[in-house]
Amino acid sequence: xxxxxxxxxxxxxxxxxxxxxxxxxxxxxxxxxxxxxxxxxxxxxxxxxxxxxxxxxxxxxxxxxxxxxxxxxxxxxxxxxxxxxxxxxxxxxxxxxxxxxxxxxxxxxxxxxxxxxxxxxxxxxxxxxxxxxxxxxxxxxxxxxxxxxxxxxxxxxxxxxxxxxxxxxxxxxxxxxxxxxxxxxxxxxxxxxxxxxxxxxxxxxxxxxxxxxxxxxxxxxxxxxxxxxxxxxxxxxxxxxxxxxxxxxxxxxxxxxxxxxxxxxxxxxxxxxxxxxxxxxxxxxxxxxxxxxxxxxxxxxxxxxxxxxxxxxxxxxxxxxxxxxxxxxxxxxxxxxxxxxxxxxxxxxxxxxxxxxxxxxxxxxxxxxxxxxxxxx
Numbered sequence: 001x002x003x004x005x006x007x008x009x010x011x012x013x014x015x016x017x018x019x020x021x022x023x024x025x026x027x028x029x030x031x032x033x034x035x036x037x038x039x040x041x042x043x044x045x046x047x048x049x050x051x052x053x054x055x056x057x058x059x060x061x062x063x064x065x066x067x068x069x070x071x072x073x074x075x076x077x078x079x080x081x082x083x084x085x086x087x088x089x090x091x092x093x094x095x096x097x098x099x100x101x102x103x104x105x106x107x108x109x110x111x112x113x114x115x116x117x118x119x120x121x122x123x124x125x126x127x128x129x130x131x132x133x134x135x136x137x138x139x140x141x142x143x144x145x146x147x148x149x150x151x152x153x154x155x156x157x158x159x160x161x162x163x164x165x166x167x168x169x170x171x172x173x174x175x176x177x178x179x180x181x182x183x184x185x186x187x188x189x190x191x192x193x194x195x196x197x198x199x200x201x202x203x204x205x206x207x208x209x210x211x212x213x214x215x216x217x218x219x220x221x222x223x224x225x226x227x228x229x230x231x232x233x234x235x236x237x238x239x240x241x242x243x244x245x246x247x248x249x250x251x252x253x254x255x256x257x258x259x260x261x262x263x264x265x266x267x268x269x270x271x272x273x274x275x276x277x278x279x280x281x282x283x284x285x286x287x288x289x290x291x292x293x294x295x296x297x298x299x300x301x302x303x304x305x306x307x308x309x310x311x312x313x314x315x316x317x318x319x320x321x322x323x324x325x326x327x328x329x330x331x332x333x334x335x336x337x338x339x340x341x342x343x344x345x346x347x348x349x350x351x352x353x354x355x356x357x358x359x360x361x362x363x364x365x366x367x368x369x370x371x372x373x374x375x376x377x
Contacts, residue, residue, distance in 0.1 A: 022050030065165030068176035127207035288342030301347035
């Protein structure tokens with residue numbers, strides 16, 4: 001069995017090590033000889049019991065460079081190459097997922113037999129980024145392992161020494177996830193994904209992300225042991241699939257779904273990302289209003305309808321400015337009968353559209369009757 005060292009990076013805006021981390025590290029510890037945890041904040045305000053029993057070392061730093069910056073500091077400044085040389089495999093893992101939904105040991109046992117130089121759980125196909133940059137197929141870096149052949153190469157060490165600290169999430173993906181794959185493959189190293197050798201039957205096209213679109217199939221069929229938090233972004237085309245994955249996890253009872261829900265309830269209210277629903281605020285809004293309408297009938301509104309179905313809630317209809325070419329369950333806002341106890345959720349993400357809708361609804365509703373997904377408006 002390979003001797004592994006793992007660097008686990010976590011960030012929390014409230015300096016809390018959440019309960020889901022404790023369960024994850026407890027299981028991960030069974031597969032690694034050394035576990036180093038890097039907290040991208042200055043101290044743990046609550047939840048030290050979710051890290052301390054499992055970590056050999058805990059380091060604290062600012063969130064400079066995000067998880068890529070933390071990996072760089074851990075490898076080059078905290079641990080050092082002399083220590084890393086003692087191990088057969090280096091694991092780099094961030095806190096963007098929940099699990100394990102299946103034993104980590106099962107995955108490690110399978111991958112132990114695969115002739116590869118580095119590996120991860122999932123692979124992203126080639127595509128084009130939001131700014132137009134072309135990227136190649138690559139192993140995704142939220143969970144990635146490098147074997148001895150790479151660890152002993154001067155090029156790999158130079159990569160980390162020369163890598164600059166990313167200044168944005170997009171830059172972090174480019175300077176670490178994409179760059180490390182290109183760098184290694186350009187030097188003849190072979191990368192593999194666990195999903196490549198598992199019974200995963202879904203076809204992932206260019207510009208598609210497997211864990212965003214097919215979390216249910218990855219978890220149920222390929223036995224990928226994690227659920228990615230980002231799959232529950234309200235603008236995700238695979239949002240319904242992510243909810244189906246939650247139902248599957250809950251029904252199979254191999255993981256406490258409350259660990260996911262409780263963390264999302266706390267963390268989502270702290271981010272300004274407009275695709276991240278503030279679930280706790282949405283719960284409160286639902287309780288306070290007798291009937292709920294969605295203003296909008298696109299992907300965001302349909303995903304919101306799926307979330308209501310998941311929670312066992314009902315909504316009245318989709319409201320639109322113009323009912324032409326819309327579905328049967330759409331009502332023109334001007335014709336809708338809305339009382340003072342009803343609420344409207346503006347179920348669009350485009351900022352211009354949101355402002356236009358706000359201008360319309362404010363003529364009929366008071367502020368307490370309007371829920372806006374965009375937290376900056």
